[in-house]
Amino acid sequence: MKVAIVGAGIGGLALAQGLLKAGVEVRVFERDPSPVFRRQGYRIHVSPAGEEALAAVLPERVRRRVIETATRPGDLLAGFDTQLNALFEQTFPIGGPDSITSIDRYAFRRAMMTGLDEFIAFGKEFASYGVVGEGVEIRFADGTTEVADVLVGADGAGSRVRAQLLPEFEVHDSGIRCIYGKIPLTDAVRAVVPPSFLRGFCFVQGAAFAPVLFRTPPEEYGDYLMAVLTGTSEQLGRTDDELFAMPAEELWSLVGKQIADWHPVIGSLVSAADASAAFPIALRTCTSVMPWPEGPVVLLGDAVHPMLPSAGAGANTALWDAARLTDALTGGSTLASYQEEMLEHGMAAVTESLENGRRMFDLRTI
Known part of the structure; x- marks a missing residue:
């Protein structure tokens, strides 16, 4: 066959x-x-069902490569308002050394x-x-x-x-647009980033931050914080034609304007991002x-x-x-x-x- x-x-x-x-x-x-052409997102959550499926289909050497290039597991799901006041928090047990709970999309695809x-x-x-x-x-x-x-x-x-x-x-088009970004975890960023942001996925009222802390990083880049801003065209102040035609740097500048009155730490993180890595996605279902x-x-x-x-x-x-x-x-x-x-x-x-x-x-x- x-x-x-x-x-x-x-x-x-x-x-x-x-x-x-x-x-x-x-x-x-x-x-x-x-x-290396595709841009669909950065960090992927891997559930127990996903882990089970990977174990079932992958030859052992490929599975080991996926494990090696996965991110170090986190233990937190949390929510904050725009001034970083905590709204909710849920912790999870951390799995063993072979556990895969999240992975960088590019590293995952290359390993696969x-x-x-x-x-x-x-x-x-x-x-x-x-x-x-x-x-x-x-x-x-x-x-x-x-x-x-x-x-x-x-x-x-x-x-x-x-x-x-x-x-x-x-x-169906949900009407929701996401602007994805990548914030390299330099020493300066690590000095200001809220500890929760390095422990797991954190929602901040219309945005989200999640760590990508590699076990073995790809050659092209190292640890980073994924950032994503969501909103409708009206909330973002741009039509789809405008949004999807914007250069990456201009797109990330739009994110900066959207969070201008948020907590200064959020502003510092957004300012430290690699603006050339920004891109938009339309959410459909x-x-x-x-x-x-x-x-x-x-x-x-x-x-x-x-x-x-x-x-x-x-x-x-x-x-x-x-x-x-x-x-x-x-x-x-x-x-x-x-x-x-x-x-x-x-x-x-x-x-x-x-x-x-x-x-x-x-x-x-x-």
Whole structure:
């Protein structure tokens, strides 16, 4: 059997690792020109379900690489108002030396690519597919084609595979925009940063800060504080056309203006950020997870259940999908049972994310 995966995100890479470990022929096709091109975020929360999925699909040497490049685990979830008055605090037990509770997205993706060099084709933009006999022909924007027994759409919330397979599927714009930033943890920053910000994920009324403290940092950078500001176009004072066209430095300057009357420590942190690392993201979600027609085309991760980040479940649900789909494609179950399980599990994650998002962002239109 030959499996073609469209999308070299976390879910697609996890599936590729699991299938290769089981001896299945795999090719991954990614539209980005290289592994370093993508900007989707910085820090990823890894849940027990995500850890379990990684243990199930990854060869041991790849799993060890993921553990080595993960961040040191934190023990805190907390909330503050804009003047840094504490609103709530929840602590968690710290796991053992192999525990993975959070990880830098870039380091994670690179670790997940360990051993996959000859199986990933970059710069391959999916255009369409056609069912051929019992298999599928995949057509790319450059005019080339590939034939596989199974095509897996793992190409994210804007999935082109899903658009052809389930044209009636709706992805809703939440109206919330995020501006992500990175604050290098220099000695000067460590001298002023609130201790809570280095212990775990901290909300600050419309913004959030979370530490990325590496076990083994990538060559390109070291420890940092992830910062994200959220708001509607009205709150940010920019239309989408304006926001998504702004240079990174101008975008981060907008963040500085938004927090100008917040506690001076927040201002100091924002001023210490690497302004060139700022970028915006539009938060989108589905409200229901749909089954697809039986056949050689299946979906995984955000391609079938895009969700808000308000439950920290997106990446973990994609990993869960990858483990279950690996099982289905290697004889442990069936594609029909994968779809049935995925629909239930994915819908639960979407629902939790929506409920949390309505509270966090005051969403009223979804």
